[in-house]
Amino acid sequence: MSVAKKMAGKGKQIAISEFFEKNKHFLGFDTLTRSLITAVKEGVDNALDACEEARILPTIRIRVEKKDSERDIIRLSMQDNGPGIPMKALENVFGKLLYGSRFHAIRQTRGQQGIGITGVVMYSQLTTGKPTAVISKIIGEETAVKVDIGLDTRKNKANKSNQQRITWMENDELVIHGVKITTDLKAKYQRGRQSIYQYLRMTSIVNPHAEIFFTDPDGETTHFPRVSNNLPREVIAIKPHPAGMHLGQLQRMLKDSDERKMTSLLRHNFCGVSQRGAKDLLTAADIDEGRKPSGLKTEDVSNLLEAMIGIRTGANGKPIKLLPPPTNCLSPIEELLIKKGLSKTIDSRFISTLTRAPNVSQGNPFQVEVGLIFGGNMPADKPVEILRFANRVPLMYQQGGCLLTKTIESVDWRQYGLDQAGGRGVPKGPAAILVHLASTNVQFTSEAKEALSDNEEVAIEVRKAILEMGRGLRRHLEKQKKRAKTKEKFELINDILPAIAEKSASILKLPVPDLSGSITKIMSAVICQEETTWDIEAKITKVNVRIFNYTARARSYTILATWPERNAEMTDNERGGRKEAFGLWAWKLETLDPGQHTDITFSLTGLEKGDWAETEIFYRGAGDIIGASKLDEKMLEEIRRQEEINNDIEMSEPSVLTLETTTMGEVGGGSISTPQVENDSNDEKDTDSISVESANQENTSEESAEKTNNSLSDEVMSKTADLFTQQTLFSGGDEQ
Amino acid sequence: MSRRHSPEETKIALHGVVEEMYKRMMKGEPPTMTLPVRSKTNIGFDKKYGVFKYGKKKTIRDATSLGSAKQLLRALHVVEFIEEMIDAGKSSTLREMYYISEAWGLGHFNSQNESNNLAEDLEIVTKCLREDFKLRPEEDGARIIGNVTINELNRRGEWMRINARDDVGDSGYGLPYNVENEKIQFLEHDVKFIMAIETGGMFDRLVENGFDEEWDCALLHLKGQPARSTRRFLKRMNEEWDLPVVVFLDGDPWSFRIYASIAYGAIKTAHISEYLATPSAAYIGITPDDILAYDLPSDDLSKNDIQALKAELTDPRFADGMWQDRINLMLEMGVKSEQQSLAKYGLDYVTDTYLPEKMAEAGL
16 A cells, blocks of 8 residues: 555544634634635645655645736645645545544644645635645656545535546656645735745744745745755654543543453553553552443543543552653654754854753643754844744744743843843844744644643743753853953954054164063963854864963963764864763863964864854863863763763663653753653563554664664763753853 | 143153053063043142142053053054154144044044044143144134234234224134134233123124123133133133133033133143133023022923033032032022023023123122
8 A cells, every 4th residue: 555545544534614614714714814824834734744754855836826916816836746645535635624644643743633725725615616726646656636626515525526637747847746736715925924935934944854945926936945854753653641631532432442351441542551550540440450441431431530640549649650651753853953944044143952852741742942043134123033833833823822932931031141121021132032842732722723822841841941042142142252352352462562562663763572571461361262164165164273372381281172973073183182072072282382372173074054153162271261161070070971871871772761751740850951861671661661662663664763762862962962061060261 | 831842842752652662562561651540530629720630640551451552552653643744844633633544554543532532642641732743623713702902823924913803793703723822912902801602692692782892891602612722712811911701601510511621621631721721710600590590491401411410519620619509409400591591581681681780790
């Protein structure tokens, strides 16, 4: 069976077309300008999801034409290179509301409830009376299907017409696979903050693997290039977790179940429930283990629910201990890719991105990612741009009412170097803040899915991530200031002082004085100048570290520099040196006599522009160095210890690793989140959890299993690297 | 008292500034320039001259910060430039020097204020006058009307005899930037006193009303904060002809400062106060009392006004009890008035009523 057919087969239907005809504002079709964006959004979401599922790097083409300006009729066409939709499934995909393979599965997807593209077909029909033209071609088939799809909203059924097989050509080239829809709708095209352009720009930031072309009504085409050839990690469906259950849902599950015993039902249909967990739940709910699930009475069901969500406790008076849901169902964008996405669209001086470890809220795994970009051409006197995303989908409306915005507003940005009246609200400055929530169950304030509703666990995670970004920004700004000061000093001794010497000598007609003494007195310090630059020609990052001894004594130091060991190769390192720790290289310098300077240079390959813009410099030795920090040996030991643990982890079997989360509903404290990675080798090893995991293994290719492994160790390593940037942990040798 | 220096003396004095820097560098130290602190915290009353002069507080400008080092480099360029002018027998305006500095590379000025201040710094350190440096101000000299006769050396090198009543139009005789003896000689006069007036409007009012003829006085338009040449001219008339000086200004914090610069010496030019200030000059008004007594139209004090008044309370030139009372009264009233607010009572009121009353009070 082809991928496309398999995907289509999972669908079930829910007939509520009529309801939605009356409530089109919920669907984002309330104004003419918004309708167009919503239509594009639904199409793009579908395309990206389909490509991802079929493991195809997406190329999407959007074209907007003004068909009838007087009556505001716009023709929208959207084409993707996805797997195509089988002929039989076409009318379901485009003609039934709430049709979607995702509605019944628990995992992170873009369109969560399948209202999507059918809404576009319906809106088009309601406003122009015309059907939507669809062309679909499946991989391996000779011809494409072309069909016009209309909608009978009363029967929740599609009206197909003009169905035919065609040879699908675009720009004189045969299309191999994909879907193209062309639809006329009453809508208005506009530019600005809430525009198709902005929506696609945002989409491109969080989908660095996608290539998007957009042709506007003037015929101008914008190209959002692909900056990564890695598809997002394949998301895996998980079974529901007891802590996220609702009564109706639980009742339905029990009723529909073929299981003969309650224990097997709990173990086979939920995640996080071990044999022992299942027994404990049933004991707490006063239900006999052997009872038949479909025979449970309403009262029993509600008792069971209470045990699941922790109202009914175990014998020890505590909620029943359940394992957290697996988090590999989430597909974060990952720090480096967010960085690439941001830097391709926004010019800046500073970028910091952070992917938090996954967490769980009411049985739903979620993960928060943030990015902060500062400087460049962004206006300094306007509110910062807030880029909100849920499961890689841009959120463009209702910014003020969204949890993500509120969390940004609750931070006092003044301490991190941005303007903010009264320390509340959206800060001002040349910056953009990106927040992405990946979750199996994104909770929106309304069906329009534009603003996230309040959720304390999510807010805490977002806040922690933002604060860490903020600290990074503050460090960057402080460093800039220091750099500017050092630069001034160098201008003084290199340019101004020699000019003073020459001019005074020429006026007095005396020989030019030797300045070394004056220079030492003026600087009276050892100074480190670090320069990290991007070599456009060679496509490498070059790092130069120059140490000047402007003191009256000879000095000797070991200089250490951070480098992105995870992503780059170090080359042209003529001095050699040695690895001090992961991501930290060390060079022992020869003795520097007063007035002397020396250089350390190396290049980094395998990176792209903007990936590595600042190199942190540390030193070991007597006497402060301006522009570098004294290395804290205790800290280094700690980092090494961490590394060893990580190495051990890498040796062991990765599939039974569980990221420890605290009891449901609680979130671990501590500002530096070092995930406690635990090798789950307890005697009470959870058989069920293993079976879930191994089931997942069946579905994933060897490659993606390896990826999971890598990304886990990456995560640990990124935390290690974070320890370096926690400047407070190092004694501040560069304070003067 | 500062005195004029010959070109050779001027050069030697300027070389002293350069030598200080040079010697420090030879000793392996950062170069420096030592000069008095130029703020109200470092001015004191000089009993000998009856004016306020700089005290003993020195500030050392050394090349340990980029800004100061640039100042030193600029000073060197200015010294070199002055020497060139002396040797070539030329002179330039301060503004011209600012533009010429464009060619000085790292030592160029960023604003004219910088070049003006540096010229003053050099005056202070060398005890020379900017006239010795061949530097002319851009500043607008004042004008005078009244029966005084002077000799001015014109640009053809001839002495011109000018009577500031009969040989001039309604705008009076305009003062050149250099009012020293080499340029202006005081010949004769038939006036009893000189009245210095802040605003052009009031000056014209008194001229139109024939105040100078009726009261046998000369009227001098200060044009706001008076230029050095204006204060010097006033000082010379006061000293050489023994003429009393009365000062008629707006009633606001800034007018107090104008009076102080005329009578006590300005902070910026405290190094040559004895040469510019007229200690016997009398302040006529408008005083804060006048605003009340004459019920004058007034404006609320601005934030800046209030700040200025508060600063004046700690200015040694206003330490006198009478000034403290005046300043505190104005702060209390919270208002200020212009000279021309007297027009509330008609155009002649100032000459017929206000000034006669105020001068009688002052004993004139």
